[in-house]
Amino acid sequence: MANDNNYIGKQIGNYRIVEEIANGSFGGVYRGVHIYLTKRVVAIKVLHRAYLGSQKDRDNFLQEAQLLEMLKHPYILPIYDVGIEDGIPYFVVEYAPNGSLRDHLHEHFPHPMPVDMTLTALTQIGQALSHAHQQNIIHRDLKPENILFNSRGDALLADFGIAVLLSTPRTTPVNIIGSPLYMAPEQFDGMISKRSDQYALACIAYEMVTARNPFLAPDAVSMALKHKTEKPIAPTQINTYLPLPVERAILKALSKERSDRYPDVPTFIAALHMFPSQKSKEQWLDEGKTLLDSEHYQEALVAYERALQIDPNFADAYDARGDACCCLNRFQEALAAFERAIQLDPTYAHAYEGKGNILYNLKRYQEALLAYERAIQLDSSSSAAFNGKGDALYYLNHYQEALLAFERAIQL
Structure with a gap:
């Protein structure tokens, strides 16, 4: 195989690389086409060469493939294959042609996303998270970039690269790693639980309904302080059309103390939906036609x-x-x-x-x-x-x- 920046046109397994999709800290993601089944398009994640000398890094990379294989679910990015090409580990997953949640947020910015689209995506990701939590797996890196949309428009939870298996039912000490914009207060102290993922999902929900993050800061230390001590602005002060029950659900899931959040993600998702429809079927139809x-x-x-x-x-x-x-x-x-x-x-x-x-x-x-x-x-x-x-x-x-x-x- 070629250098990290020169995979285009090369073959990995039964797939030919046609373009780069993303380039992260530990690996690159590429769009590939099957060399025989030419209509089969996939995404291929490849470990960066800089980490090949570390057996631990190689094992961690392949652990993500093992987790994806174990966590098969309609709203978790499915894995198709895994292997090693010229000494470089890679795995093949479904290609999500409708982009990431980050793409959708950019598309709507500076406006918030529609409430119903928000609730649909959050419900799907909530189901995926709940499935992972049932296996005592914590994602640890929930963010819009790691929520993808497949050809049917369904939201898929992706990138289990730093996910961990809980060693106890409540909390587990871990290295401080993640995306500070979406990290729970306890995560900055090296502790995680299932409710840490719930907090991160609430940060994403906040961003979807307001078009802004609950907290902004110039560095990780300042961000940690805000997550630990500062109250977010009430979403309805930013988006006056947001139903109050949705706001209350998000703010509860953003509680500083784990015990003040919902007992689990399904309860949080259910709370998001606890408001009556104030529109008639004809109004929903008209809104849909306007969107169309x-x-x-x-x-x-x-x-x-x-x-x-x-x-x-x-x-x-x-x-x-x-x-x-x-x-x-x-x-x-x-x-x-x-x-x-x-x-x-x-x-x-x-x-x-x-x-x-x-x-x-x-x-x-x-x-x-x-x-x-x-x-x-x-x-x-x-x-x-x-x-x-x-x-x-x-x-x-x-x-x-x-x-x-x-x-x-x-x-x-």
Whole structure:
């Protein structure tokens, strides 16, 4: 293998490195493509050469791979393979194409993230943390950079590089290591517990709902003092739209004393959700459409889910959900959403049109044509349905019929 900064184009295991994703203190992360299954894209973490001389560092690096293998969970970054190439340890994990929580925070800055998107991500990461805690494993380095989003938009907990196994049920002495912005007060004193991870998750929650950290300081010593002694500004003073129960849950999880926090992460997550929806299903639908128009597709999906929680038989929400999934290239989910809308309302022309679009993208042109024709039967004024019909006919080699469909779309 090559130098740390020259892996691009090289082969590691069965994968060819195509680009660098991130470069941390102990290792680099690269995007790789399988040399035979060329549509299989992965992320590959490689230990920096500077640490190869230390057996302890090599063991610690491979320990992360072992933890990922042990902690299989829908919201923990899955591991595919591990090995040693030219004496350099590496492991292969799922590639998360939708970036990190840090990316999403930057995208929304200076505004906070939508509450529903925040709660969805926190719930998923909370479930992942709880699973790790059940194995007495403490992550120790929760931060937005270590929360990734997969192709489905789900949040995945990543980077167990400094995770530790609790030696006692309550607390364990450890080296002082972590990310000071998100470290619990006791962590600065070299003590950790499951509630230390809860505190870090609350710091992340605070940042998501306010677009700022609970504490800022010029150095780690000053940061430690703030975490230990200073009260954070109430989130609702920054984000007046934040429901008070969400604020109370975050502030309790940010308590200085471990015993004042929630007994476990699931209890914290449950407290975040203890507020009634003040919006109607129609308002959630409208909010989702606004988010969709501004290309915030994942947030739009969350809004549609809230509408469906109020009314599980809301055909309009399923139709809109199909549009959002289509924009995210989640075609099978989109198809299921459109078909559910049609099942609830067999006269739903737009849902047939959406179904046609998905089938067209899946290159199922004959089925797409049938869907477009049904949409036109229900709404003969839809130029989009005629245009879709023309596209399907073109790929079915029915050129004259395609021309007629396109001409009708132009007329409309």
